[in-house]
């Protein structure tokens with residue numbers, strides 16, 4: 380198939396692109412280049428440095444036919460959205476409107492769009508299933524929820540994936556998005572580690588290779604107009620994560636605690652039973668195994 384991956388030079392996108400190319404699909408990447416994400420772009424993909432919210436995006440649709448659009452390009456940080464909600468909205472909402480309108484105009488057969496557990500807000504029950512109410516706590520949660528609605532209204536068959544906390548190689552450790560990569564970098568360099576709040580906030584960690592495999596399975600024609608939690612349905616507190624990683628990295632320092640962050644969700648564990656039923660596979664890489672792969 381001919382597949383467009385927006386944000387294909389980013390952390391998750393680069394793994395998805397590799398997986399698609401390994402499985403003999405033709406891949407085009409649209410991404411706004413930054414110094415962070417040039418290194419992992421697969422040389423077998425066609426790469427275009429285009430902002431998804433710009434008029435230039437139409438060029439790539441006009442010149443190619445895409446069977447599928449995997450839409451990952453985003454302002455992907457909660458803290459970034461609190462600091463600059465306007466930029467968050469321009470990329471995540473206006474950018475998405477541009478992407479979906481072009482998918483419609485140029486007859487793309489399906490959009491697979493990356494959403495997030497942040498759309499649910501603080502859980503009313505655990506694990507959170509897809510029918511849980513949405514009650515966002517940050518501009519990022521709001522822009523992603525709005526993105527979902529535009530995708531649903533587009534008239535193009537869609538699959539919306541609400542990812543839990545994704546980790547793995549190539550995740551940058553400069554922002555706040557990847558606690559695993561931040562800890563990993565600090566542990567490798569024996570630097571101090573800061574935990575926001577009391578460390579008892581929990582997250583559902585999923586290894587990025589599992590994400591790539593699942594997205595690949597969702598290309599299947601039979602899956603459309605669906606919303607899935609894409610998660611492991613297990614949760615670890617940040618203190619537990621610290622201990623697992625400290626053991627793997629032989630890190631001896633104690634963590635330092637600081638004030639919690641605005642918009643942070645206390646507990647997150649996403650029910651993945653609906654996804655498992657659809658893709659007929661319930662195998663996930665465990666957190667311990669994923670940490671060991673990250674180290675190697």
Ligand SMILES: NC(=O)c1ccc[n+]([C@@H]2O[C@H](COP(=O)([O-])OP(=O)(O)OC[C@H]3O[C@@H](n4cnc5c(N)ncnc54)[C@H](O)[C@@H]3O)[C@@H](O)[C@H]2O)c1
Pocket residue numbers: 385386387388389390391392409410411412413416429430431432450451452453454455470474493494495496541542543544545546556
């Ligand atoms: N990493 C996670 O744990 C996680 C969890 C839930 C949802 N998500 C979602 O998954 C997707 C991928 O996340 P990621 O972790 O790989 O983030 P990332 O920041 O590594 O990747 C996002 C990519 O989008 C690109 N981009 C940003 N603005 C753009 C623009 N205006 N035009 C074109 N490209 C632009 C960036 O350059 C980057 O390469 C995002 O939509 C994110 O919101 C990620």
